[in-house]
Amino acid sequence: MSRPPEPPVFAAPWEAQTFALVVSLHDAGLFTWSEWAAALGRSGHRTTDYALWLETIEALIAERGLTSEAALDERRAAFARAAAATPHGQPILLENDPGA
């Protein structure tokens, strides 16, 4: 199976980004779709709930030692600072984080 089982219907851009991240990590060989389904099943069963996808992929990559919850937290804060420092209409880039 080269694609996850659910047809992707997105209600917001972040959902599509989450979906694309999961598919890319699958394509990079980090997990099989059965492993993914099992990981999703751990915390729920609604497979097009992209908030759950995001939570699951965050947990999965932390579990595999790719990153940590602390590193993710720090990066989220950096993006929030970068967004606040970015004039509206400009791309929000991490380099714009004044706290970096």
Added chain:
Amino acid sequence: MAQDHDHHHHAHPGDDHAHDHPHGSELSPMELRVRALESILVEKGYIDPAALDTLIETYETKVGPHNGARVVARAWVDPAFKARLLADGSAAMRELEVGGRGGEHMVVVENTPEEHNLVVCTLCSCYPWPVLGLPPVWYKAPPYRSRAVIDPRGVLAEFGTVLPAETRIRVWDSTAELRYMVLPMRPPGTDHLDEAALADLVTRDSMIGTGLPSSPDQGARA
């Protein structure tokens, strides 16, 4: 505000500066989480940002129903609705249960033989995705935005949209509180179509202004 590209000092009727965000952009908590995750994975070399964009591009037309298309089709068949839509976009869209999170105000700009409208800026949360679906990847790219401002006719031509020379092009840039949607012109030869069939002709790009609605013989375009 056509051709006004200063992001910081748009003057809009009814603009309440207490709610203005003149200096910064905002990301929702979910957007922050996705961006954080993506940037760490890119840094570590697990994913290629270009491959991500390609994937998103593949799916971007599959975003739920294009609510905006229903709004456009209704405006084509119901002149009273159209008048309400142009007067107050958000309120008219609520009649069709189309709309987004609170706070944002939708402004609908009407294409006419004399004037074509083009919307730029989807770089942060300002893109009205509840109405238009996912922003196309190209639309987020800085080159599109700056070029649309400098040479809108050239950008339109690249999308295969060639307008009569006498048609003026107005460029609209969203602000923190105002998001724009284009009301395209109803294609000729569609008098026999009902509202649902008309909605099928309304492409996302026609509501951004980079394209025109499909013609009935083309059928619905993705």
